[in-house]
Amino acid sequence: MSSLNSDPHEILGISPGATPAELKRVYRRLAMRWHPDRSDHPQATERFKEISAAYEQLLAVDAPDDEDGETEETASAPVEPEESVARAADIRLNLEISLEEAAAGCRKTIHYTRGKDCPTCAGSGEHGMARTRFCGACHGSGRVHDAKRKLVHCDDCGGRGFFTERICPDCGGSGRELADVSLEIRVPHGMLPGDELRLSGQGEPGDDELQAGDLYLTVIIHSHPLYQLRGRDLHFSMPVSALAMIGGGDIDLPSLSGVVSHSLDAGPAKHQQLRLAGRGFPGRGKKPAGDLVVDLTPVFPRQLNARQRKLLLQANAALLDDASEALPEIADWQAAHGGD
Ligand SMILES: [Zn+2]
Ligand SMILES: [Zn+2]
Known part of the structure; x- marks a missing residue:
């Protein structure tokens, strides 16, 4: 047995990150199994003491740790302060949605697994017929050789040669029954990646002593073919036609709320950034909507047909007519070097 074992987590078979609720649940199950009044195992008393001591030890250590952890984890979420009622464990899942779904809000059906107490054994892990297991140490004889090769009483089984166990056949002694859950949820608009949704009471189920845990969903937004958030x-x-930039034409900009028409300021054809205030990702609460930020790259015409060439040359001739304004470098060069 584990009398040499001094790590309380190992004694209870839980991870160091276990919550107080998990700790309590595990302790209750083990205590029920090993209580000397309930178990006829020869080492039940010893085991029960060991379990209780480990539990007391972890309660003393875990209490402040857990408070710190809760504060950190929930700092960014719209969550009220932790209540003092003991709660079953929370469940944390990622919620993957598209950018459009995140912006407008959506309904989603999520599927996950949560445990509840096995109904057959009510979470104790033991139920029904006793099961007999031969003692491995003495191979069922009840006697072993000691260091001096003398036959002595087997300590593991108390000389009986076998153990009597009662293990619930429905949960294999775990005390838990896993249930698949489908939950329809409403995702409010304007959630950003990393934002959390809390669904109260949708975590691990509660019982007469524990309030149900909560379900936390962390928003993950799929990458989008056009937008970067x-x-x-x-x-x-x-890309934008260089001529539209020069002439100050209208361009259509895609946004999450539909196409936005925008009039360019006439100016040189060059790489430029447009910022349309409030036309980006929607706001939420006190956070205002973001901007639509567009990088425009000028594109010069290629492969002109006859009509396009004619119109362009007409435009060019009109520009040359007023070259001192429209094409000043050409006007200056002609004044210096061109002879009429
Ligand atoms: Zn069971
Ligand atoms: Zn034995």
Whole structure:
């Protein structure tokens, strides 16, 4: 047995990260199994003491740790302060949605697994018929050789040669029954990656002593073929006709709320960034909507047909007519070197 074992986590068979609720649950199950009044195992008393001591030890250590952990984890979420009622464990899952779904809000059906107490054994892990298991140490004889090769009483089984166990056939002694859950949830608009949704009472189920845990969903937004989300700003780049830039034409910009028409300021054809305030990812609570930020790259015409060439040359002739304004370098050069 584990009398040499001094790590309370190992004694209880839980991970060092276990919550107080998990700790309590595990302790209750083990205590029920090993209580000397309930178990006829020869080492039940010893085991029960060991379990109780480990539990007391972890209670003393875990209490402040857990408070710190809760504060950190829930700092960014709209969650009220931790209540003092003991709760079953929380469940944390990722919620993957598209950028459009995150922006507008959506309904989703999520599927996950949570445990509840096995109904057959009510979570104790033991039920029904006793099962006999031969003692491995003495191979069922009840006697072993000691260091001096004398036959002595087997300590493991108390000389009986076998153990009597009662293990619930429905849960294999774990005391838990896993249930598949489908839950329809509403995702409010404007959730950003990393934001958390809390669904109260949808974590691990409670019982007469524990309140049900909560379900936390962390929003993950799929990468988008066009937009990049930076804060609440939506960035994208697009090519624009250099002539539209020069002439100050209208361009259509895609946004999450539909196409936005924008009049360019007439100016040189060069790489430029447009920022349309409030046309990016929607706001939420006190956070205002982001901007739509567009990188425009000028594109010069290629492969002109006859009509396009004619119109362009007409435009060029009109520019040359007023070259001192429209094409000043050409006007200056002609003044210096061109002879009429
Ligand atoms: Zn069971
Ligand atoms: Zn034995």
